[in-house]
Amino acid sequence: QLGLKTKKLGHTIHFFDEVDSTQRIAARLAYEGAPEGTLVVAEEQKAGRGRLDRKWFSPKGTGIWMSLILRPAIPPQRAPQLTLLAAVAISQAIQEVTGLVPDIKWPNDILLDGKKCVGILTELQADPDRVHSVIIGIGINVNQTIEQFPEDIRAIATSLAIEKGERVKRAPLIQEILLRLERLYEQYLAHGFRPIKLLWEGYAVSIGKPVTARTLSGVIRGIARGITDDGLLILEDEQHNIHYIHSADIQF
Ligand code: BT5
Numbered sequence: 001q002l003g004l005k006t007k008k009l010g011h012t013i014h015f016f017d018e019v020d021s022t023q024r025i026a027a028r029l030a031y032e033g034a035p036e037g038t039l040v041v042a043e044e045q046k047a048g049r050g051r052l053d054r055k056w057f058s059p060k061g062t063g064i065w066m067s068l069i070l071r072p073a074i075p076p077q078r079a080p081q082l083t084l085l086a087a088v089a090i091s092q093a094i095q096e097v098t099g100l101v102p103d104i105k106w107p108n109d110i111l112l113d114g115k116k117c118v119g120i121l122t123e124l125q126a127d128p129d130r131v132h133s134v135i136i137g138i139g140i141n142v143n144q145t146i147e148q149f150p151e152d153i154r155a156i157a158t159s160l161a162i163e164k165g166e167r168v169k170r171a172p173l174i175q176e177i178l179l180r181l182e183r184l185y186e187q188y189l190a191h192g193f194r195p196i197k198l199l200w201e202g203y204a205v206s207i208g209k210p211v212t213a214r215t216l217s218g219v220i221r222g223i224a225r226g227i228t229d230d231g232l233l234i235l236e237d238e239q240h241n242i243h244y245i246h247s248a249d250i251q252f
Pocket residue numbers: 020021022023024045047048049050051052054055056057058064065066067108109116117118119120121137138139140141153156157158
């Protein structure tokens with residue numbers, strides 16, 4: 001019922017009214033051998049997850065809560081590139097379907113008007129040298145009103161409908177996301193991350209600006225200089241030391 005135009009992505013779709021997390025279900029399916037392109041979509045998540053076990057608010061019928069299984073033949077350290085690839089595909093799709101122009105905030109947020117509209121969570125099943133599966137979790141606030149967000153995120157979150165001023169249909173957006181993802185993923189497998197990185201830079205907000213990066217090992221303040229070919233953030237601190245950051249929360 002999504003009217004997909006993709007060759008592979010989304011050809012097997014598992015729809016649920018209510019789940020704890022589409023990530024958990026997709027991880028189980030991947031473990032059981034589900035093919036690349038398998039998609040899990042839910043109307044509502046009772047325990048939607050962000051990074052570091054943070055909560056992802058996923059109320060019924062208002063958003064896109066989905067997880068996609070990919071099986072690229074890459075070493076695990078290249079997996080962060082797929083978060084950035086997904087961010088580009090989703091940004092392109094949002095722009096195509098709504099006319100809104102999103103910003104990507106490294107590594108996994110898409111912003112509209114400075115507020116978070118999309119979160120991406122990339123998880124792996126891998127050996128030290130080889131990925132078995134990558135589960136790309138995508139959460140998009142589509143039709144929430146501002147009152148429908150919990151108070152603690154009301155100031156930092158937004159939905160497509162809030163920004164556009166009218167409701168946005170979810171099925172055409174999912175279709176467009178899968179189409180863009182498939183194109184970029186094929187490009188990535190054939191030509192590597194370079195072409196994706198160029199597209200990513202076109203949407204990136206934090207590059208060239210002073211930012212604060214909160215990592216698990218501490219806080220670094222500096223200027224975001226760009227991303228490496230692996231997708232790490234390059235941060236130059238006040239002493240002009242260069243840091244390569246794998247994972248962090250960024251504040252402007
Ligand atoms: C993320 O984590 O942004 C990744 C979110 C991934 C969600 C998808 S939905 C489908 C799949 N199934 C899952 O269970 N997860 C994935 P992070 O960067 O850690 O951001 C989490 C933070 O975003 C929270 O601590 C809140 O501050 C904020 N937040 C929670 N829900 C939000 C929402 N609906 N919109 C905007 N911000 C939100």
